[in-house]
Amino acid sequence: MSDARFDDGREAPLNLGAEDAEDLTVLSALAQDAVFGVGDMSWERGARRFSILLNRFRWEDAGAERHGPERVRAILAIENVVSVASLxxxxxxxxxxxxxxxxxxxxxxxxxxxxxxxxxAGDGAIRITVEAPQARLRDVTRPYGAVSGRTPQHD
Known part of the structure; x- marks a missing residue:
């Protein structure tokens, strides 16, 4: 067994920006079911940036039938941040x-x-107050086989 490669899916790593609610809907679809630890979140007050290092499920992967479900490490960065609150x-x-x-x-x-x-999941939320919506979702590693070996399911 070898590590997954970008070439296996014939796709390039994601590097997408969002500047309005509609753009964020696209990022949301691609980041859905990403998992991360509390320590993977960072708020840089001076830079007015909130970021998370995610283990993102590759929903866009057209080769999943061939090599199985994959995840990739990705950064979700939100700019123009005024405040951050969690619930x-x-x-x-x-x-x-x-x-x-x-x-x-x-x-x-x-x-x-x-x-x-x-x-x-589990009724938690993070509210990031911004002067204007500006976000980026960028893959930062090569894809790897999803540890569960399954595609996330929703009721």
Missing amino acids: GLDRSDKDLVLSLLSVSFEAAEEAPGGAVLLTL
Whole structure:
């Protein structure tokens, strides 16, 4: 058994940006079911950036039937951050593994501001208040076989 390669799927690593709610919907679909640890989140106040190192499921992988389900390490970075708040998760539990269900944007009364909402499995959420929506999802490693060997399922 060998490590998965980008060539196996005939696809390039993702490097996508989002600048509005519609763009965030695309990032949400590609980041759905990503898993990450509490320690994989970072808020750089001075740079006004919130980022997460994700283990992203490769929903876009056209070769999954041939080589099985894959994941890839990816960075989800949100810019123009004013504040970050979380609900339903214990940030002091460094062994806690979180699963990302969706990324959405709630516009404020005064455009272009609002909040990027990261909805997590288990009723958790991260609310990132931004001056304007700007995000990037970028793969940073080669794909690897999903440890479970299965595609995530939803009821």
